[in-house]
Amino acid sequence: MASSILVVSTDPQGSTVWWADRVGIALPFDFATAHDDPGSLKYLKDTGAQIHVICNQKGGVGKTTTTVNLAAVTQEVLGDSDQRLHIFVDTPGSLENEHILMAALDVADDVLVPLPPEPLAFDPTARTIEQVILPRELPYKVVVNNWDPRDGKADRDETIEYIEAQGWPRANTVIRRYKIHTRAAAEGKVVTQYPDSGTTLRAREDYFKLALEQGYGGTR
Numbered sequence: 001m002a003s004s005i006l007v008v009s010t011d012p013q014g015s016t017v018w019w020a021d022r023v024g025i026a027l028p029f030d031f032a033t034a035h036d037d038p039g040s041l042k043y044l045k046d047t048g049a050q051i052h053v054i055c056n057q058k059g060g061v062g063k064t065t066t067t068v069n070l071a072a073v074t075q076e077v078l079g080d081s082d083q084r085l086h087i088f089v090d091t092p093g094s095l096e097n098e099h100i101l102m103a104a105l106d107v108a109d110d111v112l113v114p115l116p117p118e119p120l121a122f123d124p125t126a127r128t129i130e131q132v133i134l135p136r137e138l139p140y141k142v143v144v145n146n147w148d149p150r151d152g153k154a155d156r157d158e159t160i161e162y163i164e165a166q167g168w169p170r171a172n173t174v175i176r177r178y179k180i181h182t183r184a185a186a187e188g189k190v191v192t193q194y195p196d197s198g199t200t201l202r203a204r205e206d207y208f209k210l211a212l213e214q215g216y217g218g219t220r
């Protein structure tokens with residue numbers, strides 16, 4: 001029996017490198033890097049696992065946070081397995097590494113696009129969807145991430161309206177902003193490893209809801 005979940009980091013820059021440096025840390029899923037050799041991503045297909053690519057060429061929208069936490073809750077639901085069941089691929093948040101994103105999308109079964117409730121992120125997100133995802137006819141969903149309920153519902157609702165006006169499919173689950181996510185990332189921890197508290201439960205719930213909505217728990 002081994003971990004049913006693999007996270008693959010393909011981002012040669014930024015926060016994922018930080019995660020990649022901590023491969024030795026006690027993560028609840030397997031972790032691999034493919035920064036230097038995006039061509040190796042094609043071998044992921046041989047595992048028979050469902051491959052989920054998390055992408056948005058706008059930086060800092062929550063790709064890495066979504067990837068590792070969705071992987072963590074899916075591992076918790078499915079437990080260990082003889083087979084690899086799901087692979088989550090984190091991708092670069094920059095246009096210059098588009099070839100890496102392309103290699104990831106070549107093996108994708110589906111795509112998740114995190115989008116924060118910030119109008120500045122809207123146009124770059126539209127570019128990724130229209131120029132990179134739609135031409136491949138891959139199933140995809142936009143997921144609103146990093147919404148702070150204390151800011152009121154207007155930001156969230158305007159973002160949802162924008163997504164719907166574009167005609168993009170959207171995850172019903174909205175990932176809320178919790179400082180604990182930012183803090184935990186600095187410690188190399190994922191949502192299932194946070195010390196129990198009311199906030200932890202709510203923070204976890206968002207990812208469990210998203211995993212359930214995506215059907216990640218139902219293939220055991």
Ligand SMILES: Nc1ncnc2c1ncn2[C@@H]1O[C@H](COP(=O)(O)OP(=O)(O)OP(=O)(O)O)[C@@H](O)[C@H]1O
Nearest residue numbers: 014059060061062063064065093146177178181182
């Ligand atoms: N739901 C959230 N709650 C709190 N903080 C968040 C949330 N989502 C993302 N963040 C924080 O926002 C910052 C950017 O997130 P993250 O690194 O996941 O984005 P990214 O899209 O992977 O960035 P890059 O394009 O640089 O790879 C990080 O500090 C992260 O901790």
Ligand SMILES: [Mg+2]
Nearest residue numbers: 015016063064
């Ligand atoms: Mg990242």
